[in-house]
Amino acid sequence: MFGALIGDLIGSVYEWNNIKHKNFSPLIAPHGFLTDDSVLTVAVADAFLNRRDLVASFKDWGTRYPDSDWGGRFAKWLFSDASAPYNSFGNGSAMRASPAALLGASLEDALELARKSAVPTHDHPEGIKGAQATVMAIHLARQGLDAPAIRSAVARFSGYDLDRTVDDIRPGYRFDVTCQGSVPQALICALEATSFEDAMRNAISIGGDSDTLAAIAGPVAEALFGIPEDIALQAWARVPKDMGAIIEQLYEAAMPALPSP
Numbered sequence: 001m002f003g004a005l006i007g008d009l010i011g012s013v014y015e016w017n018n019i020k021h022k023n024f025s026p027l028i029a030p031h032g033f034l035t036d037d038s039v040l041t042v043a044v045a046d047a048f049l050n051r052r053d054l055v056a057s058f059k060d061w062g063t064r065y066p067d068s069d070w071g072g073r074f075a076k077w078l079f080s081d082a083s084a085p086y087n088s089f090g091n092g093s094a095m096r097a098s099p100a101a102l103l104g105a106s107l108e109d110a111l112e113l114a115r116k117s118a119v120p121t122h123d124h125p126e127g128i129k130g131a132q133a134t135v136m137a138i139h140l141a142r143q144g145l146d147a148p149a150i151r152s153a154v155a156r157f158s159g160y161d162l163d164r165t166v167d168d169i170r171p172g173y174r175f176d177v178t179c180q181g182s183v184p185q186a187l188i189c190a191l192e193a194t195s196f197e198d199a200m201r202n203a204i205s206i207g208g209d210s211d212t213l214a215a216i217a218g219p220v221a222e223a224l225f226g227i228p229e230d231i232a233l234q235a236w237a238r239v240p241k242d243m244g245a246i247i248e249q250l251y252e253a254a255m256p257a258l259p260s261p
């Protein structure tokens with residue numbers, strides 16, 4: 001789950017300034033910052049861990065971090081009295097869902113938590129599916145499945161085309177904030193990677209909604225490879241105390257990553 005925040009931090013400076021290559025430096029730019037992806041991932045974790053209502057948690061964390069580069073429709077919902085979902089299929093449901101993968105005792109359980117994390121706003125079937133496909137990839141990686149096995153399981157579950165490569169996607173890829181136009185691409189960036197850092201570089205290199213692509217690829221790559229300590233420490237130094245406390249609580253509560261049967 002911390003991989004989502006790291007991806008957000010890395011991608012934050014490229015969302016409005018796309019690049020189409022992997023050789024950017026440094027990995028975490030000094031002016032990188034945690035955006036809505038991180039705030040809402042923490043909000044989901046807080047709601048599940050502390051039995052808070054999800055809508056209340058979103059609004060609480062949104063108010064604490066009002067300048068987080070919010071998506072337009074979500075901002076309207078967040079800063080109003082609205083509490084009803086708005087049938088979104090934006091990738092916000094996928095970027096914030098990773099805590100579900102760590103807290104689900106089984107794949108079924110994790111998918112149900114993913115659904116719950118999506119529906120307060122993203123109750124469109126594609127919005128729910130984006131969250132579930134992301135959580136499924138993380139959950140299976142934590143169980144020890146390798147990337148090809150995860151690729152075929154998630155493709156079967158979601159109907160996403162996960163057979164393309166990052167090099168196939170990169171030239172024609174454009175900014176797309178829908179789940180169906182960004183979650184498959186983000187998953188491929190993680191599943192094709194050779195390391196956590198490589199997954200992050202893949203996600204930035206295709207352009208588009210960079211912080212969110214990296215925030216979706218991040219927790220999948222974290223589950224596959226772990227996060228190198230130097231990257232984790234650099235990122236941790238940027239995490240505010242209240243968010244850090246929830247992250248620590250989440251890892252303490254996380255279900256053990258059981259080997260696959």
Ligand SMILES: [Mg+2]
Nearest residue numbers: 035036037211
């Ligand atoms: Mg963002």
